[in-house]
Amino acid sequence: MTKIAVDAMGGDHAPAAEVAGAVAAAAEYGTGVILVGQEDRVRAELSRHETAGLPIEVAHASQVVAMDESPLTAVRRKKDSSIRVSANLMSDDRVSAVVSAGNTGAVMATTKLVMGGLPVVDRPALTTVLPTQKGKPAILLDVGANVDCKPMHLEQFAIMGDIYSHKIFGVRRPRVGLLSIGEEDSKGNELTKEAFKALKRAPINFVGNVEGRDIFAGDTDVIVCDGFTGNVALKLSEGVFETFTTMLGEELQRTLAAKVGYMLAQNAFHQLKRRLDYSEYGGAPLLGLAGLTVVCHGRSNANAFKNAVRVAREFCERDVNGVIEQEFEKMGWTTPGVAG
Amino acid sequence: MTKIAVDAMGGDHAPAAEVAGAVAAAAEYGTGVILVGQEDRVRAELSRHETAGLPIEVAHASQVVAMDESPLTAVRRKKDSSIRVSANLMSDDRVSAVVSAGNTGAVMATTKLVMGGLPVVDRPALTTVLPTQKGKPAILLDVGANVDCKPMHLEQFAIMGDIYSHKIFGVRRPRVGLLSIGEEDSKGNELTKEAFKALKRAPINFVGNVEGRDIFAGDTDVIVCDGFTGNVALKLSEGVFETFTTMLGEELQRTLAAKVGYMLAQNAFHQLKRRLDYSEYGGAPLLGLAGLTVVCHGRSNANAFKNAVRVAREFCERDVNGVIEQEFEKMGWTTPGVAG
Numbered sequence: 149m150t151k152i153a154v155d156a157m158g159g160d161h162a163p164a165a166e167v168a169g170a171v172a173a174a175a176e177y178g179t180g181v182i183l184v185g186q187e188d189r190v191r192a193e194l195s196r197h198e199t200a201g202l203p204i205e206v207a208h209a210s211q212v213v214a215m216d217e218s219p220l221t222a223v224r225r226k227k228d229s230s231i232r233v234s235a236n237l238m239s240d241d242r243v244s245a246v247v248s249a250g251n252t253g254a255v256m257a258t259t260k261l262v263m264g265g266l267p268v269v270d271r272p273a274l275t276t277v278l279p280t281q282k283g284k285p286a287i288l289l290d291v292g293a294n295v296d297c298k299p300m301h302l303e304q305f306a307i308m309g310d311i312y313s314h315k316i317f318g319v320r321r322p323r324v325g326l327l328s329i330g331e332e333d334s335k336g337n338e339l340t341k342e343a344f345k346a347l348k349r350a351p352i353n354f355v356g357n358v359e360g361r362d363i364f365a366g367d368t369d370v371i372v373c374d375g376f377t378g379n380v381a382l383k384l385s386e387g388v389f390e391t392f393t394t395m396l397g398e399e400l401q402r403t404l405a406a407k408v409g410y411m412l413a414q415n416a417f418h419q420l421k422r423r424l425d426y427s428e429y430g431g432a433p434l435l436g437l438a439g440l441t442v443v444c445h446g447r448s449n450a451n452a453f454k455n456a457v458r459v460a461r462e463f464c465e466r467d468v469n470g471v472i473e474q475e476f477e478k479m480g481w482t483t484p485g486v487a488g
Numbered sequence: 489m490t491k492i493a494v495d496a497m498g499g500d501h502a503p504a505a506e507v508a509g510a511v512a513a514a515a516e517y518g519t520g521v522i523l524v525g526q527e528d529r530v531r532a533e534l535s536r537h538e539t540a541g542l543p544i545e546v547a548h549a550s551q552v553v554a555m556d557e558s559p560l561t562a563v564r565r566k567k568d569s570s571i572r573v574s575a576n577l578m579s580d581d582r583v584s585a586v587v588s589a590g591n592t593g594a595v596m597a598t599t600k601l602v603m604g605g606l607p608v609v610d611r612p613a614l615t616t617v618l619p620t621q622k623g624k625p626a627i628l629l630d631v632g633a634n635v636d637c638k639p640m641h642l643e644q645f646a647i648m649g650d651i652y653s654h655k656i657f658g659v660r661r662p663r664v665g666l667l668s669i670g671e672e673d674s675k676g677n678e679l680t681k682e683a684f685k686a687l688k689r690a691p692i693n694f695v696g697n698v699e700g701r702d703i704f705a706g707d708t709d710v711i712v713c714d715g716f717t718g719n720v721a722l723k724l725s726e727g728v729f730e731t732f733t734t735m736l737g738e739e740l741q742r743t744l745a746a747k748v749g750y751m752l753a754q755n756a757f758h759q760l761k762r763r764l765d766y767s768e769y770g771g772a773p774l775l776g777l778a779g780l781t782v783v784c785h786g787r788s789n790a791n792a793f794k795n796a797v798r799v800a801r802e803f804c805e806r807d808v809n810g811v812i813e814q815e816f817e818k819m820g821w822t823t824p825g826v827a828g
Contacts, residue, residue, distance in 0.1 A: 281734060376717070383699045386701050387703060396756070396757075413745065
């Protein structure tokens with residue numbers, strides 16, 4: 149049975165949201181879950197739910213990594229943190245994947261240290277799923293695991309993203325784009341110009357350069373970039389979105405007519421919120437890891453954790469890592485370090 | 489008298505928006521304007537306005553650079569394009585600045601070729617002005633002139649942005665941030681880590697790393713980055729904004745209650761639009777050029793052109809270039825090429 153470790157101490161609403169999400173996943177999908185964290189707090193939270201007969205266990209971890217803690221310090225010093233114990237459960241084969249909403253840097257560093265990458269993969273890549281105007285999600289990677297990349301890393305990201313889109317979202321022939329600053333082949337910086345050539349030769353449906361504005365249009369299923377650009381892009385999107393909603397909220401409170409109008413149109417705003425809701429997509433997998441880590445947003449609610457557990461299980465049962473290994477071997481990337 | 493050349497053939501609404509904006513600038517501010525383009529079309533458009541006694545001239549240019557044309561081809565082959573003739577007017581000292589909404593790459597390449605950079609500046613930088621939650625604009629540079637940068641280029645961008653913020657927006661001690669992927673000093677890629685050290689030593693109010701989400705918060709006046717990241721960020725912001733408004737518009741049409749609510753709240757939406765309106769800020773100056781080029785959005789309306797002419801004039805009369813030269817000389821950057 150596929151079991152998933154859920155770091156119960158990671159997110160802003162820990163452990164309540166983590167526990168509620170894990171219970172929902174166990175109840176709805178029958179997925180086995182091990183909640184990892186301070187046992188008394190986790191059990192207290194569990195007691196608020198109906199859990200009789202559900203495949204839920206608890207593993208104790210005495211320490212918690214704070215959101216503002218240095219990832220390297222956390223890895224070195226906190227040997228009994230909830231994320232470290234979760235990673236150990238994965239390396240001991242007691243679980244197939246780890247879900248965590250903790251300090252992203254520490255989650256990535258810890259699980260990479262404990263598990264390592266797949267033997268064929270140079271650089272695991274953090275992969276996020278974004279809503280688009282056409283309803284289908286778009287996959288963006290890398291969004292922060294590798295701040296400095298070589299062209300071949302982007303090629304590896306493209307192939308992993310292609311497999312993820314196909315296996316998890318059922319896209320038959322994912323359209324893969326390269327994030328750049330113009331659609332013409334010749335546009336870009338040194339990195340993307342070289343990567344463009346590599347992607348053209350790669351066994352994927354490469355659709356060429358895409359620009360920042362195209363990410364949300366829904367015409368591309370997978371978009372690759374280096375982790376610096378991807379992280380800036382991801383946080384910027386959140387910032388624009390927040391700015392827009394904050395400003396609109398202010399304006400809608402300014403006059404009585406606007407307030408009444410807002411009340412009447414409230415359902416439209418709820419529908420919009422649902423269309424843009426990240427929590428349906430199940431978090432950001434670190435692709436290329438031996439095993440699987442799914443990083444959730446710090447603000448994740450129970451629904452986000454439930455979906456992260458669902459995606460983690462699908463990832464394992466559909467053998468995404470096995471397919472990545474096969475495809476990389478076909479490319480002749482049989483040893484790590486080929487991309488430098 | 490400060491005169492400004494307005495490329496009348498550049499934007500999506502050329503020459504109507506350009507001519508209307510130039511007429512408004514001449515009438516409101518008394519600024520001398522030379523409209524550059526196909527003379528019969530420009531004069532036909534001018535005849536729709538009341539221009540008696542206004543300081544408006546027309547300079548003929550037989551060719552037009554298309555939006556999708558290669559900048560290099562345009563520079564080489566179209567010697568009588570409206571942007572080329574505008575740049576020539578600047579190099580002949582007949583105008584102090586050029587305003588154009590044409591093909592951004594061609595506008596930058598042409599004016600750089602004809603004018604060159606300031607003797608002390610290695611890399612002119614395209615500078616955009618963004619609205620923020622706090623009302624004050626934020627300056628982002630470079631947004632596309634230099635896709636591959638060295639740390640010292642970012643330092644030069646920071647100093648130019650600082651001067652621009654001070655001289656044009658009257659910010660007394662601009663807060664300058666470095667676009668990166670975390671607020672801690674140690675976060676970033678190779679480029680930003682080195683640039684961070686240089687910016688700490690620079691004679692500016694450096695506030696450290698800022699993240700994508702901070703750009704619109706309004707706590708930073710100037711944000712520097714390489715031109716690849718900046719261009720991705722700029723286009724992504726437009727994309728998120730468009731996605732949000734498109735989706736909200738769809739939802740607001742779905743039910744009768746939402747439609748009525750939207751009508752009642754209409755003024756709130758108009759106010760929001762005004763707060764986010766780029767056309768008040770007067771386009772994107774290419775800082776560091778000998779002379780000045782202001783690049784306007786292809787979709788610019790008459791108000792945007794009017795404000796671009798106003799900003800171009802302020803830029804010249806407040807001697808922004810002279811201050812840049814002084815500051816760069818103080819830094820010991822007396823010859824171009826110091827930053828490689």
